[in-house]
Amino acid sequence: MAYWIDPVILLFALTLFLLMSGFPVAFVFAGVALFFALITDELGLHVLEMLPYRTYGIMGNVTLMAVPLFIFMGLILEKSKMAEGLLISMGKLFGRIRGGLAVSVVLVGAILAASTGIVGASVVMMSLIALPLMLKQNYSPALASGSIAASGTLGQLIPPSIVLIILGDQMHLSVGDLFKAAVVPGLILIGLYILYILIVSFLNKEVAPAIISDESYSVVLQEAIKEIIPPLLLIGVVLGSIFAGIASPTESAAIGVMGAVLLAVGKKSFSVEMLRYAAIETVKLTAMIFMILIGATAFSLVFNELGGGDMAMEFFAGDMADKWMFILIAMLVIFILGFFIDFIEIAFVVVPILVPIVASFGIDPVWFAILIAMNLQASFLTPPFGFALFYLKGAAGDKVTTAAIYKGVIPFIILQLAALLIIVLFPDLIYLLGK
Template structure:
């Protein structure tokens, strides 16, 4: 399943969803895939004719085989899209309406060939059409790809030639060693998700901190930080903690707002705490060292954890009934021993992954491989390992990685056309000259990213918005690592913010009727304020991120 903005899509009727699916395949995915097929075939044939071999020691002798995989992949994609159209068409009840809509699309396309729409600025048309399709519920990857193809075709200044090099760019992405860390960290997180480490951590930390007011909420923050540093998958962290910790907190008379707020805020720490997939993608798009980004994100991550815990302690102290202490007959030293026993394995894994990067022993990709091996060992120690678990984690990793890279392909095509139409020059002119001040640019960029984070995932923001901002960052002489950390903090805040924050949907979906949507919204507001406070602190004191060295 591909990512889509489902704010309105979720409320559509089944028939509307089916029609959108058909239109998406017919006018976005299939045309783009057919165009890409031609380019990827030419690329593979050129490699075959030239007898191109790998330049890497021990690499594949015939490079055309790898390039041919791109061609094969898009053949399969076209076949799957056609299959989806056939299956969806069988479910359409009002076929007359479907054909009317298809006819309208063809008429609009025919008009666009005569360049009549370009009486308006094509950049604004491209932006508005993309926004309309995204908000309507069309798949993000297909929208970027299809809109790019459309505007390259109908623009009198461009033509399809602007996308001729796209297969070569995609092949370059496939060879990107840094991005190899993404599927490995996803695999590591999915293995740990099934290892019951989170459950053991929450139970032992709950006992350890339960004797103080707000202790269960503090244990949620601590476990959230550990999960962030070991899995980095926001959705998994929020769901796991809501399933385990939320019933326990409500059972002990915790105020639902505090319980939900602490779970959602802690579950999103994976956006900033290394090894964050957000930071890996930002590092690739901003041409920065992922190791440097990881090192620079440690202090902001710790700052957030401290702010969360201090807030919980003060709030529970001032309001004794919202988070009562839990009496326990168990010996405290035994609870400490149990907590140490449970927390040691994931801490060793975290140290192995991050320590190897910070010490310069391994690259992020190599450390991700270490993490996968470590996760398998921990799962085996907990007696949770099975080939079914490995199969599940592998399949889900392929699905998630394919989704991410399909968005990357679409975003690459979109950026090519957008920039050729003068989009980057227009953005540079606006920020560098019309705004004039680097602080005005930073504040405006943070606001835009914050608002976009309501509607689209960080992947789309990183692949489409960030490349537009990078030249402006350099033109103002802004530290790009500091700016990347600000983006990561910002995205985490937007993931928490009602009514569209992704983390809120994860919690409500897994909590069911235990809490209301209103309680979730009210509970998360103080943590959003803390998130913004952390962002302001890092904004005002940039050197904080370099405490562990540049």
């Protein structure tokens, strides 16, 4: 078949159109790859002969084995009522200062990110528990919903993050190195969120009023410490074993699963039904991720055979000799794609195209991976298709309007871009915990 337009451009255009139409992601990638293999004379179906070998390699990948384990760990913690106890105790602890409830949401979001890493679960839990309390205390619906959505997405960056595991696999990097490098950017983001909330609350008393309580502060502090210590111990064991080089991310994920089960037993919330729920949901989520990966692999085979990889190399290396221009364009493309498609598709399709170009410019791949992770985190908040916005609206119902949610997340998107800029300008910050 003769093409009026370059087939690589047609390939991407058709893929984006089908994704925007709501077709299942994995089948879009695989279907478009099969379609172009069939209609292109130079290719034919033989271009997909390597797919079974690639699929076998994906299924036998030890790094990706950590994905279902961390998902399982997060689901066990979600059902153990740990988040509920954390939110209530932290809300009492910080509620006496203006913006205190929103600050407690950010801190709980950070703890949930480091212990569960599942964005949907974190946002839904905080929407059900914290949002009604914040609205009852006359918090601005925009600030309340914005802080919940933004805090829930911290799981994209703060280790153990599924995004970092996938990026490590796609960019052929050590997941342990990525986990270590993501800690400081995560802390910068948390600091920016809290600073913003405190400044806004200070400037406008009605946005986030303080809560007056008769309860003894020492009692509140003791309750908060009891709720915080168990998840912090679990985080310390999981991440500490990786950072110390004692265990691989996959092995530490297995330790995390055991720790999550013990925490659930300690809270007297463990049951066979909980185990069954976590197992079934883990299989569903893992199957979805791996189906997308297999579809994306088929897509990349056809994309490279059509000359897409060479076109990308020529564009970035020939048309722009400056590595900073490449970084700017790459970040901009990922940010814009985040408005329309999920982080998994971006990680599996766009990132492999960028990897050889990163190497050709001599860019630090760990630093570049952290920039991508921070950028992908913003994709969860960007209207109209930010997943955190859907989770929040679905859990909140009529408590907040869609307009209030959009208004609330915009400052946090700006803060995420500010954090990204800080890491761009000061790349050594990611190595504060060592290389």
